[in-house]
Amino acid sequence: MVLHSRRILGMWLSWTRNQLVVERFLRELVKRFGRHPVYADGGSHYLAACKNLGLEHRV
Numbered sequence: 001m002v003l004h005s006r007r008i009l010g011m012w013l014s015w016t017r018n019q020l021v022v023e024r025f026l027r028e029l030v031k032r033f034g035r036h037p038v039y040a041d042g043g044s045h046y047l048a049a050c051k052n053l054g055l056e057h058r059v
Helices: 019-033 044-053
Strands: none
């Protein structure tokens, strides 16, 4: 699937920054919208969560 419109599919604000929180959020997005590349900052928890879920991570 090619995403033609560059839309933000989800945003999550959290006091904690860890892999478990990111994985839970990304799982919910995949259920709703399917698999898409994840654009995030260089935090290691994003990269680890994307690898566990088989998603492409871009900085």
